[in-house]
Amino acid sequence: MPDHRRRSGRFTSYSDAMRPSSIRALEALAALEPDLISFGPGRPDDSLFPAEAIGRAYAEVLSAASAAGHPLNYASTEGLPALRAWLAARERAQGRRCAEANVLITSGSQQAIHLVTRLLVEPGDSVVVQSPTYPGALQVFTANRARISSIGEARHPPTADRPALIYAMADFQNPTGACLTLEERRELVALARQLDAVLVEDNAYEVLRYDGERLPKLSEIDADDPDDGRTLHIGSFSKCAAPGLRLGWIVGPREMIARMALIKQAEDLQASTLSQSVIAQLGDYIVGSHAVTLRTAYKHRRDCMLAALRSHMGNRVAWREPHGGFFVWLTLNSDADTSALLPDAIKAGVTYVPGSSFFHDGSGANHLRLSFSTGDPDRFEEGIRRLAALL
Amino acid sequence: MPDHRRRSGRFTSYSDAMRPSSIRALEALAALEPDLISFGPGRPDDSLFPAEAIGRAYAEVLSAASAAGHPLNYASTEGLPALRAWLAARERAQGRRCAEANVLITSGSQQAIHLVTRLLVEPGDSVVVQSPTYPGALQVFTANRARISSIGEARHPPTADRPALIYAMADFQNPTGACLTLEERRELVALARQLDAVLVEDNAYEVLRYDGERLPKLSEIDADDPDDGRTLHIGSFSKCAAPGLRLGWIVGPREMIARMALIKQAEDLQASTLSQSVIAQLGDYIVGSHAVTLRTAYKHRRDCMLAALRSHMGNRVAWREPHGGFFVWLTLNSDADTSALLPDAIKAGVTYVPGSSFFHDGSGANHLRLSFSTGDPDRFEEGIRRLAALL
Numbered sequence: 142m143p144d145h146r147r148r149s150g151r152f153t154s155y156s157d158a159m160r161p162s163s164i165r166a167l168e169a170l171a172a173l174e175p176d177l178i179s180f181g182p183g184r185p186d187d188s189l190f191p192a193e194a195i196g197r198a199y200a201e202v203l204s205a206a207s208a209a210g211h212p213l214n215y216a217s218t219e220g221l222p223a224l225r226a227w228l229a230a231r232e233r234a235q236g237r238r239c240a241e242a243n244v245l246i247t248s249g250s251q252q253a254i255h256l257v258t259r260l261l262v263e264p265g266d267s268v269v270v271q272s273p274t275y276p277g278a279l280q281v282f283t284a285n286r287a288r289i290s291s292i293g294e295a296r297h298p299p300t301a302d303r304p305a306l307i308y309a310m311a312d313f314q315n316p317t318g319a320c321l322t323l324e325e326r327r328e329l330v331a332l333a334r335q336l337d338a339v340l341v342e343d344n345a346y347e348v349l350r351y352d353g354e355r356l357p358k359l360s361e362i363d364a365d366d367p368d369d370g371r372t373l374h375i376g377s378f379s380k381c382a383a384p385g386l387r388l389g390w391i392v393g394p395r396e397m398i399a400r401m402a403l404i405k406q407a408e409d410l411q412a413s414t415l416s417q418s419v420i421a422q423l424g425d426y427i428v429g430s431h432a433v434t435l436r437t438a439y440k441h442r443r444d445c446m447l448a449a450l451r452s453h454m455g456n457r458v459a460w461r462e463p464h465g466g467f468f469v470w471l472t473l474n475s476d477a478d479t480s481a482l483l484p485d486a487i488k489a490g491v492t493y494v495p496g497s498s499f500f501h502d503g504s505g506a507n508h509l510r511l512s513f514s515t516g517d518p519d520r521f522e523e524g525i526r527r528l529a530a531l532l
Numbered sequence: 533m534p535d536h537r538r539r540s541g542r543f544t545s546y547s548d549a550m551r552p553s554s555i556r557a558l559e560a561l562a563a564l565e566p567d568l569i570s571f572g573p574g575r576p577d578d579s580l581f582p583a584e585a586i587g588r589a590y591a592e593v594l595s596a597a598s599a600a601g602h603p604l605n606y607a608s609t610e611g612l613p614a615l616r617a618w619l620a621a622r623e624r625a626q627g628r629r630c631a632e633a634n635v636l637i638t639s640g641s642q643q644a645i646h647l648v649t650r651l652l653v654e655p656g657d658s659v660v661v662q663s664p665t666y667p668g669a670l671q672v673f674t675a676n677r678a679r680i681s682s683i684g685e686a687r688h689p690p691t692a693d694r695p696a697l698i699y700a701m702a703d704f705q706n707p708t709g710a711c712l713t714l715e716e717r718r719e720l721v722a723l724a725r726q727l728d729a730v731l732v733e734d735n736a737y738e739v740l741r742y743d744g745e746r747l748p749k750l751s752e753i754d755a756d757d758p759d760d761g762r763t764l765h766i767g768s769f770s771k772c773a774a775p776g777l778r779l780g781w782i783v784g785p786r787e788m789i790a791r792m793a794l795i796k797q798a799e800d801l802q803a804s805t806l807s808q809s810v811i812a813q814l815g816d817y818i819v820g821s822h823a824v825t826l827r828t829a830y831k832h833r834r835d836c837m838l839a840a841l842r843s844h845m846g847n848r849v850a851w852r853e854p855h856g857g858f859f860v861w862l863t864l865n866s867d868a869d870t871s872a873l874l875p876d877a878i879k880a881g882v883t884y885v886p887g888s889s890f891f892h893d894g895s896g897a898n899h900l901r902l903s904f905s906t907g908d909p910d911r912f913e914e915g916i917r918r919l920a921a922l923l
Contacts, residue, residue: 151696151730152791156651159794169608187602195604196594203587211578213586213774217560248639248778252800260547280798305542339542383604385805387639400543403550407671409643413804414776 154264158284163498164276171492178524180511181492183315183467187515189438190383191423191431198419212418218406219398220246220390221417227424228376228390235358238366242395245402248412250345250377250389254278256401257306257341257373257391262287266305269295269336273470273499273508275315275343278308282501289501292329295336304338311359313346316499316510317470318463323356330362333371339397345377345389346466348432351440353464360392368394378420380467381435382427386416439467439514442521446513449525458532467514473532477507482531491527545655549675554889555667562883569915571902572883574706574858578906580829581774582814582822589810603809609797610789611637611781612808618815619767619781626749629757633786636793639803641736641768641780645669647792648697648732648764648782653678657696660686660727664861664890664899666706666734669699673892680892683720686727695729697764702750704737707890707901708861709854714747721753724762730788736768736780737857739823742831744855751783759785769811771858772826773818777807830858830905833912837904840916849923858905864923868898873922882918 164182171179202212210216219225225241232239247253254277262268264286270278272291282289287305295304309329311321321329333340342359364370373393378386391401405411420427446469447462454460459472471493473479480495496508513521555573562570593603601607610616616632623630638644645668653659655677661669663682673680678696686695700720702712712720724731733750755761764784769777782792796802811818837860838853845851850863862884864870871886887899904912 152651153654156791156795159791159798161794162797182606184606187605190602190604192594192604196591199590199594200587203583203590211581211776213581213583213776214578215573215575215775248800251798255799260543263544277798277801284795284798383806384606384801385602385604387800387802387804400547400550403552404547404675406553407550407642407668407675408646408799409639409778410668410775411778413778413807415774416804416806 154286155284158286160280160283162276162280164494167492167494170487174487174490176490177487177492178490178520178527179492179516180513180524181494182515183512184515185380185384186438189435191427194423194426194431195383195419198422199415202415202418202422210414212415214414216411216414216417218411219402220244220412221414221421223421224417224424227421228392231428232392235361236365237361239392240395243367243392243398245391245398245405246412246417247389247391247405248409249379249384249387250343250375251277252405253375253389253391254281254308254341254343256404257339257375258282258285258287259404260397260401261305261339263305267302269304269307269338270501271309271314272501273316273496273505274308274501275310276498278343279501282308291501292332296332304336306339306341307333307336308341308343309359310343310345311356312344313349313463313466313468315345315466316468316494318461318466318468319470320353320356320464326356326359326362330359330372333363338371340372341375342372343375345375346380347376348381348428349436349439349467350465351436351443367392370394373397378427381432382420382423386413386420388412388416388420442513442518443469445518445521446511446525449522452522453525453529454532455529467512469511469513471509471511473507473509475507477532479506479509486528486531489527489531491524493528545677546675549677551671551674553667553671555885558883558885561878565878565881567881568878568883569881569911569918570883570907571904571915571919572885573906574903575906576771576775577829580826582818585814585817585822586774586810589813590806593806593809593813601805603806605805607802607805607808609802610793611635611803612805612812614812615808615815618812619783622815622819623783626752627756628752630783631786634758634783634789636782636789636796637803637808638780638782638796639800640770640775640778641734641766642668642672643796644766644780644782645672645699645732645734647795648730648766649673649676649678650795651788651792652696652730654696658693660695660698660729661892662700662705663892664707664887664896665699665892666701667889669734670892673699682892683723687723695727697730697732698724698727699732699734700750701734701736702747703735704740704854704857704859706736706857707859707885709852709857709859711744711747711855717747717750717753721750721763724754729762731763732766733763734766736766737771738767739772739819740827740830740858741856742827742834758783761785764788769818772823773811773814777804777811779803779807779811833904833909834860836909836912837902837916840913843913844916844920845923846920858903860902860904862900862902864898864900866898868923870897870900877919877922880918880922882915884919
C-alpha cells in the first residue's frame, strides 16, 4: 500500500508547485491606479473587438439551431466539426495537408500549452524554451516539475538529455517581439529532430504582422503533412477575435491530437459550444477584413511607442523594433534591476513587466517588457517620459 | 539526473491512463441511427434552453461594456466578481455564511471535479465514491491513478486508509436518481470527519426537483461557514441554463478555492468572460421562473417514462422512482449483462447506458440507466416496449 501520508499537508505536489502569474497580479494592481499609464498586461484593446459582428453571429447562431447540434448543448470534445474543418482548410490553403483529425479545439491557447505538457512531460523531464519566453508557459512547465533549459543550453550535448518538448514562438515573440529568421527556423526544426523532441510552436500573434515578410511556420518547415511531423502548432482566437471567448487550437499528428482530446474530455469535456459556433461563422471575417483593421490600429500604437522611445530614451537603453504583436523589449545597463525599480515606477505613474518574469532561471533583471496594445496612444509619450526619468 | 527514458513511449502515464467516456462514444453512435429511440446520454433537451433570454443577455452585455471590464476581454481567474457575488449571496440566502472568496467559477462541473482531484489526489491516493457513480468522475480519478473504493468499503476500517476525498451526489444521483435521506447525509458528513477526508458534493441537478422535500446539502450539514468545513460543493449551470456555456462553480474553504484558482490559471487562465457576464445577468431568472419551466417539462418526461415502465416491464425488472434529475436506474436479474445486450438493443432501435459504466470495479452488469431528458416523450412508450421485448 502506498504511503498516503508521504506529503506534509493535504495538498498535492502539483498544487504546491503552482506559482501565481506576476502579470495577472500586476493587472489587479494597475486597475487600482486611475492615473497610471500601464505598459504591463498584453491584453487586446477593448475598442478593437469585433463586438458587433460577434453580437450578430450570436443572434444568428441562437436562432438557427440545426439538427447537427444545438449551440447551447454539449458537443464533441475534439471541437465543433465546422470549426475544425475551417481550421484544417486554412492549413491546406497555406500549402500543408491537414485533416480535421489533425485539429483539436481548446479553451484558449493556455489550455493548449497545458494539454501538450500533460501529454508529454513527466515530473523531472527536460523542457527546452527560448530565453526569455512566455511566463504562462513557464508556469505550466514549473507546475509539472519539468527541468527547464534554454535552446542555447540544449545545443550543447554535455548538459542536455532528450527533452520532452521544445517550446518556441517564431513570430512576434512574447516578450521580445522578435521573429526568427528562415535560417533560425530551419535550425530549430533540425534541433528538435536531432534531440528527438516534440516541437511546440506557439503562434498566438499570427495575424498581427505590421511589416516585414511572412516566413514559413515551424510546422510548415517540419512537414507537409502534420502526421509526418513532430510539430504541435498552437493557435489562438484571443488576439485576432477576443480572449473572453476562450478559444484556441492545436494542429499536429492525429495520434497526439486524439490523446490530448481524451485528456481534455476528462478535464473539462469540451470548449464552449456557443463560442465555437460563433467563431466558425466569423472565421473568414476575423482573419480577413477584421485582421486588416487590427493591423492598422496596432501598427499605429507600435509606431507611437517607438517614436516615444526614440524621443526620450537615451543610448543607455536598447530595444528592438517589432514587426508585429504587442510588445517592445528593453535592455538596460547590465546592473539595472527592473523588479526593484517597479514600485518607484508605479509611484511615478507608469508600469511595465520586469524582465525576470520571462526567464526560467530568474535572470534578466536588466530587461523589461512594454506592451503597446492598450491605453491611449496619445499618452504613450508621457508614459515613456515618466519611465525614462526613472531609468 | 532522473531517468527521462523510464517510460516506454513518448507519452506520459497520465495520457496512458486516459479512458474514453463510453457515454460520449454512445452519443456518436446514436447520432447515426435516425429511428433510434435513445435513453442514453443525459443531455438537456434542446427545446428547453432559455435561448431567447440568453440571446437578449448577449446583446445587452455586448452593448454595455463598462469600465469594470469588457465581456470580450480577459478577466480574473477566480471568476467575474458579479457572478461570484451572486453565487455567494445565494448560499447566504440558504442560511450559510459565504464570501466571494469561497467561490471559484469553473469551465463546467467536469472541470470542478478535475480541479478538486488535482488539488487533493496524488497517484496511489485513495478516493471514495458512491457505487454506482458518475462515470466522468471515475474518468478523472482513474486518470490521476487514484485507488477507488466505495463508501460501503470505506466504512470498514480494515480495508481503508485515509482517503484524499469522498465524492458523492446527495440529490438525484447520477445514475440512480436517488436522494440521500437526512440520516444518510449526516452519516456521510460524519464519515468524512472520521476519515479526515474532504467531502466533494456534486449537485449538478440541484434545481430539477419534481417532488419530495428539499433536504439540506452536505455542505450545509457540514458547516455554517465554508471556511469552518471540509466540504467542496460543486454546482453547474449545464442543467439549469445550458452546457454549451461551460460554466460551473465550487464553494468551499477559501484556502482550497485560492489553490484551485492557481491550478486553473496555469491550465486555462479563466472561464469564458462572455458566458460569465451573461449568466451573472440571468442568474435570478435561471434559478427562478426558468427553473419552474424546466421542472414542469422534465417532470412530465419522467412521468411518461415511469408510466411506460409500469406498462411494459414485468416484475423481473426493478426501478426506483426518482424525485428529480434526468435518470431512472433499472435492476435486472442478477445474471443479466446489459453491456452484452446493447448491440441487440441498438438493432431493435433503442439505447441506454449499461450499468457497468457507473461502477469503479466494473461490476453492475445487471443494471442499466435510462435518461428521460431528451427525445419525444410520446415515443418513450415505444422505446420501453422495444427494450422490454429484449430483456
